[in-house]
Structures are given as C-alpha cells and as structure tokens.
Amino acid sequence: MTSVERKKVTKKDLKQVFWRSFALQGAFNYERMQNLGYGYAMLPIIKRLYSKKEEQSAAMERHLEIFNTTPQVSPLIMGISAAMEEENANSDAFDVASINAVKASLMGPLAGIGDSLFWGTFRIIAAGIGVSLASNGNILGPLIFLLLFNTPHFLVRLLGLKYGYEVGINSLERIQREGLMDTVMNVVTIVGLLVVGSLVGSLLNINTPLVFEVSGAEVVIQEILDSILPNMLPLAFVFLLFRLIRKEISVTKLTLATLVVGVVLSIIGIL
Known part of the structure; x- marks a missing residue:
C-alpha cells in the first residue's frame, strides 16, 4: 500500500472522539462497565478507517470488551487506540489482539x-x-x-487524546519497523496481570469465621489459611470465576450467583 493510499485519522475525527468521550458512562453496566461509551467514542475512527461493514463490525466488537477507568483520563487511551486502529487498517501484519491488550494494561494504572x-x-x-x-x-x-x-479536567481530556494519538503513531511505527510487537505484548500482558493481582489482594475481602475445637483447643480456620497463603480465599474465588468465564458462562449470571451464594454463606456462618 502506497503512502497516497494510506488511511489516516483526521483532526475532525479526533474532535468527535473528544466530545463523545464525555458520554463514556452514559450506558454504564455491571458486565462490561464503560464498554458501550468507549465503543461510541471510537465510532468516528472506525468509520474513517474501515470501509467494509465486516471490518467496521469487527472493530466495534473489539471496543465493546470490558473497559473501566477514570473518565477524565479515558481520552488518552482512546488516542492510543485510534493510532493502533490506524496502523491495523494500513498493515496486514498488525497484531489486532494488541489493541485490547494495551487498553487493558493502561486502564487500571491510569484509573489509580x-x-x-x-x-x-x-x-x-x-x-x-x-x-x-x-x-x-x-x-x-x-x-x-x-x-x-x-x-x-478539560485540559487532561484534550491533551490526553492529542498526545495519546501522536505518541501511539510514533511508537507503533518504530515497533513495526524494529519488530518489537512481541516484546510490547509481553510487557502489557505482565502489567495487566500485575494490576489485576494487586486489585484482588487489596480490594477483594473474603474471610471465614469458622472456628473448631480440637482436644479443647480452638482452631481458627482463617488463621490457618493465612499461614499457608495470605488472601487464599480471594485468590481461589478469582480463579474459580476465571475458570467459569472460560467456559463461557455469562458474567451477569456469575454476578447474581456471587451475590446469592455470598448472602447464603454469610447467613449460615461460613463467610
């Protein structure tokens, strides 16, 4: 593909993304958080870069994955996504999976x-x-x-989108030229896993009050679990949910089941 034929995001497209970013939480949901707002904001970029309906649908589906961050910093990630979509539209060798991988790795740290x-x-x-x-x-x-x-607030949104796109374009050109995409993918995957792991350890609090008497001595189950591995129950719960999600069980069903099971186990004194 020649440089004349290269598909390019325009300033008008970025302005539309900027104003649409204010609607990020307009359709917030507890399954994929801000995904609908993110997809709505990326729509001008998708329409600019992809002419075929199948390509537009695939791009829109990418940006309907789970997303959640502080709304004011979201345009920075949108700018990077726009740059990556532009590169994908102009290169058959581009790794499409890296678009969501970068989003997932950035949304947690930027939210903090x-x-x-x-x-x-x-x-x-x-x-x-x-x-x-x-x-x-x-x-x-x-x-x-x-x-x-x-x-x-407005400055961070405006400059975040502008520099997110510009930095994304410059970085992607170098990454493609030097073959660094595998390294970048490994880094963002590690960062994403670290963020998820830290959230599990710091925000998910699952304890059991179970106490047994053995030969006149109290055995506190939670203390035993903590001595083996701190935060064992939250970790086990996350792995269980991950396993069920991999089996394509609805996140909505898992959320409702978690609420019901948590209430029942609390009533009977296990949690």
Whole structure:
C-alpha cells in the first residue's frame, strides 16, 4: 500500500472522539462497565478507517470488551487506540489482539492516577474553595468550584487524546519497523496481570469465621489459611470465576450467583 493510499485519522475525527468521550458512562453496566461509551467514542475512527461493514463490525466488537477507568483520563487511551486502529487498517501484519491488550494494561494504572488526582485532589480543593465562598453568601462559589475542577479536567481530556494519538503513531511505527510487537505484548500482558493481582489482594475481602475445637483447643480456620497463603480465599474465588468465564458462562449470571451464594454463606456462618 502506497503512502497516497494510506488511511489516516483526521483532526475532525479526533474532535468527535473528544466530545463523545464525555458520554463514556452514559450506558454504564455491571458486565462490561464503560464498554458501550468507549465503543461510541471510537465510532468516528472506525468509520474513517474501515470501509467494509465486516471490518467496521469487527472493530466495534473489539471496543465493546470490558473497559473501566477514570473518565477524565479515558481520552488518552482512546488516542492510543485510534493510532493502533490506524496502523491495523494500513498493515496486514498488525497484531489486532494488541489493541485490547494495551487498553487493558493502561486502564487500571491510569484509573489509580486519575481517581487520586480528580476525585481525591482537584475535587476536594475546588469544593473547599467553592463552599467557603458560598457559605459567606458569595454567588460565585458554585462557579468557582466548576471552574477549578473543570479546567484541569478539560485540559487532561484534550491533551490526553492529542498526545495519546501522536505518541501511539510514533511508537507503533518504530515497533513495526524494529519488530518489537512481541516484546510490547509481553510487557502489557505482565502489567495487566500485575494490576489485576494487586486489585484482588487489596480490594477483594473474603474471610471465614469458622472456628473448631480440637482436644479443647480452638482452631481458627482463617488463621490457618493465612499461614499457608495470605488472601487464599480471594485468590481461589478469582480463579474459580476465571475458570467459569472460560467456559463461557455469562458474567451477569456469575454476578447474581456471587451475590446469592455470598448472602447464603454469610447467613449460615461460613463467610
């Protein structure tokens, strides 16, 4: 394919992605989180790069996989996705699986940074100043709050999308030229697994209150499990869910089953 025929994302397409990114959580669901909003934001890119309906459907299906991050930093990932889709549209040798692999590896770490900055820092500072002014009868209090919070918010969205796309294009060209895609795939896979593992250990809390008496001595089951492997129950539960998902059992059914089983086991005193 000559350079004249190369398919290219335009500034207009990126502007559409920027405005559509604000609807990221408009169709939030508990099965794939922000996937519908992400797919909606990527639609202008997909239509620009792929002319055949089958190609558009395949690309849209890619971006309907599970996605969840801080909304304000999502355009950065969208910019990188746009660059990768552009490379895929122009190269038959491009590894399509790397698009979702990169998304999955970035959404966790960026969510940690984004939540800390926007919900834990900017919002608190902006609200403190705004409430202080409003409590003294100053009508500018709410406006100051919105201004202080949304100024970095809009800048991060705008610059994130711009540099995400530009960095993605430059990096992908070098990766393709030097044959580094396998290395990149290994790195993003490792990062993704580390993020998931850390979330399991820090956010998933499963303990058992079971205590038995053996020869007059109390045997605390949870202490035994912790001595063998800390957080053994959360880890076992995640592996069980992973196994069931691999068997193509609906995530919605697994979520409902988890709620029911958790309540029942709690009532009978096992958890």
